Amino acid sequence: PVASAQPGLQSNEVKREWWHIERLKPFKVDPSYKKMSFISVKGNAFVDEKGKTIVFKGVSISDPDKLVKDGQWGKKHFEVIKSWGANIIRIPVHPIAWHQRGVEEYMRLLDQAVDWCSELGIYVIIDWHSIGNLDMEILAHDMHNTTKKETFNFWRTIAAHYKEAPAVAFYEIFNEPTLYDGQYGNTTWAEWKGLMEQIIDVIYAQNKKAVPLVAGFNWAYDLTPVRQNPIAREGIGYVVHPYPGKRPIPREPKWEQDFGFVADKYPVMATEIGFMKGGEDENLHDDGKYGPSIMNYFHKKGISWVVWVFDPVWVPQMIKNWEYEPTDQGKFFRDVMQGKFKYDK
C-alpha cells in the first residue's frame, strides 16, 4: 500500500510490512492542462510570471470530505464556480476530515480538485481549516482539533506534493487564529509570528513557488501587529476575514486601521467574507450595506477576496440547493465576479 510522507495515520492498516510503505508520489501536472502561470509576490501585489498583477476573486467550497458525503464531489461543482466568474477556489481542509479519511485518501480528493482546477485554469488555496490557539493546542471544536506537529507535517506534505502545480498557488497556514478572550489560552503575536515563520520555512524548504498566507488574531481579523512586527519572510500574503459583525457602519475607517493599511505594503487576501439575512450568527448579519461597501473598499485597495461559502447548508450559504440556485449573497458576489457590479468612482 502507498501511504503518506509521515503523519502516520494509516499505520494501523499496514501492519504487515511497514518497511514497504511508499512515500506519496508528487502530483503530476498533466501536459493536457491549460498552461497556468505560477503566482508570486511583487511589492503589495500577487503577480503572474510576466509580472502582471492578478486580483483574485472567488469562493470557498465546503470541505471535500463533506462534498463526497453529500454525493456532490465532481468536476461539475468546479465548473459551476468557474461559470460564476471566479478565478480562485479555496479548499478548507478540516483536521477532523483529514483524520477520518486518512492522509492518503484525503490527498486523492485534493488531487482530483487540483486536476479539475488545472483543466479549468482556476487557482486554488489550500486552507488548513482550524480555529483557535495552535501554540497551546487549544482549538475551537472537535472539527478543528490538531497539533503543532500535525500542522508542520501537513504543510510539509502539501508543499512537497504540489510543488510543480501552478494551480495550487496559495497555502493558507491556519484559518482563524484566536484566543477568544483567553478561552483558548494565551500566546503573543511575537510567538505566533515565530510559529508561522517555522511553518513557512518548512514550506519553502520544499517549494518556493507557492505563496504562504498568514492571518492575525480575532478569528483572522486583526492585522494591526503587522505594522510594527511583520512576518520576517519574503513572498507571503496576509489574510483577513472581515465579516459584517466585526465593525459597525461606517466600516471603512476601521477596516483601514485593522487590516487595510497592510495592503499598502504587502498583498492582502480576504479569504472569507460573506453575509446573510437572519441566522444565528450575528457576525454574519447583512445590513444591506456590507456587500457594496466591502467590494468598493477592496477594489480601491487592490485586495483579493473569497466568499464563504459555496454550499447550501453551511452559513452564510451562496447556493440554496444542488441546482446551484444562488442565495442573496450568492447572486450579489456572482454579479461582481461577472463584472456586473458598478464600483464607485
Next chain:
Amino acid sequence: PVASAQPGLQSNEVKREWWHIERLKPFKVDPSYKKMSFISVKGNAFVDEKGKTIVFKGVSISDPDKLVKDGQWGKKHFEVIKSWGANIIRIPVHPIAWHQRGVEEYMRLLDQAVDWCSELGIYVIIDWHSIGNLDMEILAHDMHNTTKKETFNFWRTIAAHYKEAPAVAFYEIFNEPTLYDGQYGNTTWAEWKGLMEQIIDVIYAQNKKAVPLVAGFNWAYDLTPVRQNPIAREGIGYVVHPYPGKRPIPREPKWEQDFGFVADKYPVMATEIGFMKGGEDENLHDDGKYGPSIMNYFHKKGISWVVWVFDPVWVPQMIKNWEYEPTDQGKFFRDVMQGKFKYDK
C-alpha cells in the same frame, strides 16, 4: 450525536457528519436543588457568599468509571458519605478512564455526581488525577498518561460546563506533581508555576467562580517554593498530600516547614490524607499517632482535608465492603467528621 467541546476523542464515532457535532451543553442547575453558595477565597480561608469561613472535611471517592464497573455508581454512594458527616467529595478523574469512556460519556457521569451532590448540599472537587511531570509529559503509569494539550482542554471543558454550578467549587489542576528523583525528567518550580498559571488563565476565562487548587512536587507534598514564589493568580488554594510516611514523628514541626506555613497566608486543602495497618506501601503505614496528630494540626491551622479513599479495594481503604462497613481509618475520620473527635486544647 452530541460530542464535547474539543478533545476529539469521539471523532471516530461520528464519521458521517462531523459538521453536526454539537458542543457540550452547560450543566443545568435544577431549581429543585438545595441552594448552595459559591465558594471563594478570602485571605487564607475558603468562604461562602456571605464571607463565612468554611473548613472542608470529606472523602475522595474512587474514579466514577471504577464505580460503574463495580456496579456501585448511584446516589446511595453519595448519601452514605453525607451521612458520615462530609461536606465535600473529591472525584478523581483518571486520564485513562477519560480516554476509555470518552469525553461525552465521562461528562455524563460527572453530571450525575454533581446532580446528587447538589441535591445533598455537598461540595465537589474535580481532580485531574495524574501523577508525574506534566511539563515533559512523563507520567507515572498508564492510568495517569496525559499531555499538556489534553490537560488544557480538560480544564477548559470542565470550567465551561460547570460554571453555573456552585457545588463544583474546586478544580484540582494536577493531582500529584513529582519528578521522582529525575525518573520523570526535570522541571523547575518556576516552570511548573508558569504551567499552572496558564491553566488557571484558561479556567478563569470561562469561570471565575470556581477555586483552582495547586499542588507542589514530591507527590503534592512540598510547598516550600510558595514562600518565595507563589502562584501569581488570585483566588486559588494550595494542595498537600501529607501521608504518614512523608515525615517521622514528631511530624508537626516538619509539616509547618513543608506546607503549614502556607496556610498562614493562603487557603490550604489536604486533598489526600490516610493511613492503614500493613499493606505494601510504607508511605501509608499507621503508627497510631498519625490520625489524631494531623487532625489537631489541621484544626489549629484551619486546613481543610479529604481522606483517600472511600473504596474497599484502593488503599488505604475507608470501607471494608459494599455494606460500607468502615475500616480503622474509616471509623476514625467518620468520627471526626461527625464531631465525635476531641481536639487538643
Next chain:
Amino acid sequence: PVASAQPGLQSNEVKREWWHIERLKPFKVDPSYKKMSFISVKGNAFVDEKGKTIVFKGVSISDPDKLVKDGQWGKKHFEVIKSWGANIIRIPVHPIAWHQRGVEEYMRLLDQAVDWCSELGIYVIIDWHSIGNLDMEILAHDMHNTTKKETFNFWRTIAAHYKEAPAVAFYEIFNEPTLYDGQYGNTTWAEWKGLMEQIIDVIYAQNKKAVPLVAGFNWAYDLTPVRQNPIAREGIGYVVHPYPGKRPIPREPKWEQDFGFVADKYPVMATEIGFMKGGEDENLHDDGKYGPSIMNYFHKKGISWVVWVFDPVWVPQMIKNWEYEPTDQGKFFRDVMQGKFKYDK
C-alpha cells in the same frame, strides 16, 4: 493483564480494570548466563569492569518485528552473528513497530534478544530508530514517526527494565538526527544538545551503568559542534554513520575533521557503516576503497563500529538469503571481525 510502565499503547485492551495494570517487571539476569562485565567510559575508550578497553565490532540486525514477520526470529540468528566474529549487535527499534506490536509485546522480543545475547556473551545496542527532527517532531517517514513525549518514555522504560543486564551496554538515543536542508524544519545544536541531555538525565535516573550514545546532524554524520559544545554529561559515547557517499576519496582528512577528532577525547562508535554495488542509494555505493580505508582509519583511531545491516532485503545487505550466504560487504566485514583482515602498518 501486564502492561508497560506508561506509554499507554495498550490501554484499549485493558478497559475493564485499568487500576490493575501492572508495571513491566525488570529484566531478570539468569544465573546460568555467561558472566558479562558492565561497560563504561574511561577517557576516550569503552572499558570493562577491570578497566580494559574494548573495541566493539559487530552488526545491526533488522527490526525484531520484521524478523518475526519473516519467520526468522530465533536464537540461531544471533548465533550466526556470533560465529561471524561480532562482539556487539545493534537492535533498531522502529517507532512504527513499537506502536503496532505494543509496548508489552515488543519488550518481550527485546527480552528474548537480550537472553540470547547474554547466553552468547555478546553486547547489545538498543537503537531508537527514528530519522529527522525530534525537536519539531518532523520525522522522515511513517516508520520513524514519534514524539518527544514518546521518546522520553521509551528511554525511561528501557533504562528501568534493563538496568541489571550488563549485555545491554548501549542506548543509542536517536538514530539519525537531520534537518534535511530545512525539509524537517529547524533546530540548533544547542537545542538538540539540551534535548539529548534531558533524555540522558531520564536514563541516568534509572540506570547509570549503561552508556548513552549521541549522534549529530546530517543523518548522524556531523560531529563538528562537539568541539566547542560537547554534551554536558559524563559517561557517554558519540555516534557517526560515515557511509561512502558522505565524502569523496581521499576520505580520511574529511573524516578526521567531521568526526574523527572527537575520538581523541571521547569514545566514538560508528553504529552504521556499509556499502554495496549498484542499488538506488548513491550514499551506499562502493568504490572499492571504502571498506579497507575505513577499517584502517577506525583501527588507528580506536573507533568501534557496527555494519548495517544483517538482512537479505534491507540495504546494504550483509546476507544474500536465509542460508546466511554473505554478500560482498558481508564477506568483507566478516573477515575483519574474524581477524583475517590485514591492517596497514
